[in-house]
Amino acid sequence: MxxxxxxxxxxxxxxxxxxxxxxxxxxxxxxxxxxxxxxxxxxxxxxxxxxxxxxxxxxxxxxxxxxxxxxxxxxxxxxxxxxxxxxxxxxxxxxxxxxxxxxxxxxxxxxxxxxxxxxxxxxxxxxxxxxVGREPLSPQVTARRLAKMARGRFRPLKNFLLDGRIMAGIGNIYASEIMFAARLHPAAPVGSLSPADWRRLLRHTRRILRAAIARGGTTINDYLDSHGRTGLFQLDLLVYGRHGEACRKCGAAIERLNQGGRSTFFCPCCQTPGAEQGREGRPDGACDAPFDNVSK
Ligand SMILES: [Zn+2]
CATH class of the missing domain: 3.20.190.10 (MutM-like, N-terminal)
Incomplete structure (x- = not known):
């Protein structure tokens, strides 16, 4: 879509x-x-x-x-x-x-x-x-505003991201990619995110949307541009559609979650609560490496 x-x-x-x-x-x-x-x-x-x-x-x-x-x-x-x-x-x-x-x-x-x-x-x-909500690539969306809209809410993060009244234009594919990049679990209650989580989420939202535009969009099944050409960003997807495959960051198997009748793809290791700060009791430090080192 x-x-x-x-x-x-x-x-x-x-x-x-x-x-x-x-x-x-x-x-x-x-x-x-x-x-x-x-x-x-x-x-x-x-x-x-x-x-x-x-x-x-x-x-x-x-x-x-x-x-x-x-x-x-x-x-x-x-x-x-x-x-x-x-x-x-x-x-x-x-x-x-x-x-x-x-x-x-x-x-x-x-x-x-x-x-x-x-x-x-x-x-x-x-x-x-x-x-239609605010444009995520415009300065009208701020981490502070997102945090304010989420305060006290138990709604899962995935549903919040897909809600076009909050931020416009984010669908199932980019929501999964954004949450993976921000190392946030798709079922996390939005009220539990810290100000740093929101800043990281918004930074990755913009980075991923801009990268996808630069690559001509994502073609999974149907999408073609106005010249009839496919996009290329599907080659850069790190979790969407990859359930059962190894996470390119930590090697754990990507999982699929059904949320509101729609599939969410995530890494159970990289996207555990607190993953962004590093967490005690990890079997190894794989998921604690900086995200930007991810290999493609
Ligand atoms: Zn991972």
């Missing part, structure tokens, strides 16, 4: 090719996305309007249009936005084809159809964004 880095990679790929370009029209496929504006709404607000800019909020991609309308996309589980020159190729599961000047076509392809494509007329509130 595309998370913040994948949507950001798509935004960066589309922006230079779409900015300043006019929409000509839209064609719908036989099936609808989970949330999709009616065809007359697209026809009213898109043709003839230029794309002014492309923005991202969490996992949402927003195209600001001349005249004030906004075209909003969410890729759901398996959505792709592919920009093709010339006549659109006959691909399966394309539910919307946006034609642009210069012969370009922007295709919304989505096997499972959990995606969203909505047009908002000028001045209308972008209601899907009302529940």
């Amino acid at each position: 595309p998370e913040l880095p994948e949507v950001e990679v798509i935004r960066r790929g589309l922006a230079p090719r779409l900015r300043g370009r006019r929409f000509n029209g839209v064609a719908e496929g036989p099936h609808r996305l989970r949330r999709q504006s009616p065809a007359p709404d697209f026809s009213r607000w898109l043709p003839g309007r230029r794309v002014l800019d492309l923005r991202r909020r969490g996992k949402y991609l927003l195209l600001d249009l001349e005249g004030g309308a906004t075209l909003l996309f969410h890729l759901g589980m398996t959505g792709r936005l592919l920009l093709t020159p010339g006549p659109p190729p006959p691909l399966p599961h394309v539910h919307l084809t946006f034609r642009l000047e210069g012969g370009l076509a922007l295709l919304f392809q989505d096997v499972r159809r959990f995606g969203q494509a909505l047009i908002f007329p000028p001045g209308m509130d972008l209601t899907p964004l009302e529940q």
Whole structure:
């Protein structure tokens, strides 16, 4: 499922090719996305309007249009936005084809159809964004603020990280990687984390999200960028999808935990409570080495 880095990679790929370009029209496929504006709404607000800019909020991609309308996309589980020159190729599961000047076509392809494509007329509130929390890569998120939101709460850390109302755009893959890097157990009650834990968690959150963007995102099954290319960050994953394999830091077997119906991957040695300070009674010192020495 595309998370913040994948949507950001798509935004960066589309922006230079779409900015300043006019929409000509839209064609719908036989099936609808989970949330999709009616065809007359697209026809009213898109043709003839230029794309002014492309923005991202969490996992949402927003195209600001001349005249004030906004075209909003969410890729759901398996959505792709592919920009093709010339006549659109006959691909399966394309539910919307946006034609642009210069012969370009922007295709919304989505096997499972959990995606969203909505047009908002000028001045209308972008209601899907009302529940979107702060951007983890912006200075609006601070360790102090996270600690404050977690104070007195028994909620597991994994659920807290996945809550898009707290921090936007973090999903199942990056949550596992972030908690491993920060050496925090996914089931740790958030109220039990120290100020140092929150600082370390936020530092690794930003480092991992930036690294994933630089690598073009993570492709496990479906994700492709707007050029149709896979990402590369799956090669850098240290715990996600690796249950039963050796931890690259300490050699212990990576475990899988079911949290809220979703799999979390973690190292039982590196992510024990207190692991970041080193802990007495360890069989060896493997898990006490600085994380940055991890080999890939
Ligand atoms: Zn380990």
